[in-house]
Amino acid sequence: MSSTTMGPSREPHSPQDPTRPGLQGDVPPDQLTAIxxxxxxxxxxxxxxxxxxxxxxxxxxxxxxxxxxxALLFVQPDPIRRGRLLVKAATKLxxxxxxxEHLPRLLFGxxxxxxxxxxxxxxxxxxxxxxxxxxxxxxDAYYVGxxxxxxxxxxxxxxxxxxxxxxxxxxxxxxxMVLTDQTTIVCSRxxxxxxxxFQIHSTHSLGASYGYGFNPWSWSQPDQLRHDPAHAEILxxxxxxxxxxxxxxxxxxxxxxxxxxxxxxxxx
Numbered sequence: 178m179s180s181t182t183m184g185p186s187r188e189p190h191s192p193q194d195p196t197r198p199g200l201q202g203d204v205p206p207d208q209l210t211a212i213x214x215x216x217x218x219x220x221x222x223x224x225x226x227x228x229x230x231x232x233x234x235x236x237x238x239x240x241x242x243x244x245x246x247x248a249l250l251f252v253q254p255d256p257i258r259r260g261r262l263l264v265k266a267a268t269k270l271x272x273x274x275x276x277x278e279h280l281p282r283l284l285f286g287x288x289x290x291x292x293x294x295x296x297x298x299x300x301x302x303x304x305x306x307x308x309x310x311x312x313x314x315x316x317d318a319y320y321v322g323x324x325x326x327x328x329x330x331x332x333x334x335x336x337x338x339x340x341x342x343x344x345x346x347x348x349x350x351x352x353x354m355v356l357t358d359q360t361t362i363v364c365s366r367x368x369x370x371x372x373x374x375f376q377i378h379s380t381h382s383l384g385a386s387y388g389y390g391f392n393p394w395s396w397s398q399p400d401q402l403r404h405d406p407a408h409a410e411i412l413x414x415x416x417x418x419x420x421x422x423x424x425x426x427x428x429x430x431x432x433x434x435x436x437x438x439x440x441x442x443x444x445x
Contacts, residue, residue, distance in 0.1 A: 213384075215379070215381065221266050226350040244336075249306065249323060295424065322354055323415055325415060327351045330365065
């Protein structure tokens with residue numbers, strides 16, 4: 178993992194706590210909950226990639242967007258499904274510019290930014306690193322992973338795609354997710370002429386939800402994805418950034434718990 182590890186305390190987390198699906202390196206206590214979270218993450222990133230393509234297509238001649246966007250993925254108790262978790266995201270899209278032309282360098286720079294910000298003290302990833310937060314996200318929702326939305330695919334980069342296709346429905350995309358339970362998922366989304374095919378490769382189980390039908394998922398060994406030239410450098414920096422973001426959010430949770438305990442002790 179990252180050579181910039183700063184190691185905040187993991188005090189509030191316990192791998193035996195069923196409300197928390199897993200920490201960096203921990204096995205989730207409830208496999209069904211973990212599978213459910215992974216499926217929600219895939220759907221959230223699929224939707225983000227579709228919206229990303231729509232906005233990029235609409236703005237391609239005016240204030241063009243970068244072909245890359247990030248989602249910081251959080252979970253909180255689901256108010257409807259008792260005992261389950263609800264995925265929420267804080268997202269970031271960039272305008273096209275020199276700083277967004279090379280994705281690994283963009284991720285590298287963002288990681289350094291977070292590390293520097295951690296040295297200054299506790300902060301909230303959602304308010305300082307993103308430009309949109311899902312409605313209904315709780316203040317105490319906690320970080321479980323990072324998602325990448327890309328308009329570059331195996332059939333061409335975004336600059337080529339916008340010249341080749343005639344309608345936004347034909348714009349393809351790629352999504353990649355790295356979660357704190359060590360799951361890595363890479364998906365390929367195709368356009369209308371390819372029946373909106375959505376292929377999913379995951380290092381951890383997605384259960385039966387994606388096992389049959391139009392959108393099957395396939396097992397992939399971590400080394401398979403990380404040695405694939407199409408993903409290797411990107412996944413390397415998503416791994417590093419995921420670890421750094423986890424540390425930053427964990428520091429926020431530790432500080433909040435200590436403040437709560439301090440108020441309780443002063444009240445006695």
